[in-house]
Amino acid sequence: MAKKDKHDDALARNRRASFNYLIGETYEAGLQLTGTEIKSVRLGQITIGDAYIMIRSNEAFLNNANISPYKQGNQFNPDPLRRRKLLLHKKEIKALDEATAQGGKTVVPLKVYIVKGFAKILIAVGTGKNNYDKRQTLKDRDLKREMNRNLKNFH
Template sequence: MSVNKTGTKTLAQNRKARHDYHIEDVYEAGIALTGTEIKSLRAGRVQLKDSFARIENGEVMLHNVHISPYEQGNRYNHEPERTRKLLLRRLEILKLIGLTREKGYSLVPLSIYLKGGWAKVELALARGKKNYDKREDLKKKDAARDIQRALRERQKA
């Protein structure tokens, strides 16, 4: 968990999303949660691995997000991987419906964070990368790292 300058507290990030997808556009959405889910989320017990969003019946639903059961939740605890509704404006949903019908677009959650006490999801409209794109990105990253290393060594001398 980390706290940004803007007062948001990042609870979980989907690190593989930026590796596996070209991010076209990013949206901020609220999440409809139960009481034990928000308590577990505030404790940082959330995982975004293999999660995705899908539009169903005019609503955006979040799938495969694992929020661990709250330890003091007794019989009122929630199911860890239930489908959760995302809260977006109607015009944003209509825009996403049109864009996701295009070939290759997906809705991928990038991070979950707290903003002003409310749980939010950073949702990306993304297009899948090919293997050669992933290799090219890794080469660029390695080259940038080598350049930074060379500059640091030059400054020390």
Template sequence: MVVAKNKKAYYDYFIEEKYEAGIELKGSEVKSIKLGKASIKEAFIRIIKDEVFIMGMNVTPYEQSSIYTPDQLRVRKLLLHRKEIRKLYEKVSQKGYTIVPLTVYIKKGLVKIEIALARGKKNYDKRETEAKRTQKREMDKAMKSINRY
């Protein structure tokens, strides 16, 4: 079940490799995420001392929780294998590469996040992507009107 998507990532970046990671959560954050109160639109990912962290991920506090509610924009650790972290670090240290969050979802009762190794698009690449999207939309519209008759 998909909880949050980062649609802008596909517009701003060329997605090269995707990884699945767990998220280290505290208190009632899991309940809040399962209710769909998470956002990764402003989130970004950093590698610090061989550990991967997501910053700017917004998890609205769970309303029924009364004891402990962690900060909704706190830095959360991502759980990846050491080999994957090394591979990501080597690529990110090259110019033009970054790590972006794509989706937050629930898999077998666990909260997972799909992250991607991405390369930034230039403005002309973005225009090209938009032109292809518009062309596909118009083609689908034309096919739909043809099939109507």
């Protein structure tokens, strides 16, 4: 039986990341969540489309990720858009900080998934694309789609 890739069952994806950025080195980080937040994440009630990573005082934080309040939670549910700490090694945080110090690079979240009961997030160092790069990406995608359509009709 083939091994299942842990990234296949993503609870949330940032689909615009590969369109807006050239994705470089990726890192897997843990998310520091409260009890009701992890329950909402397991239900797939998380969006990371507008989220970004910020590094301050040798700590990495996930900002603007929306985790909906847990329905069975009480009045003490945390703010859905609060800043959440990312659990990374010091060397990884230092590498991310050095990468973002270079011009035009940023750290973007790609996927959120569960590994052995813990919420993990796949983050990457991305370089912003220009408009002509984005047009080329669209052109390549349309060409690939057309080739698949022709192959399907050929058989």
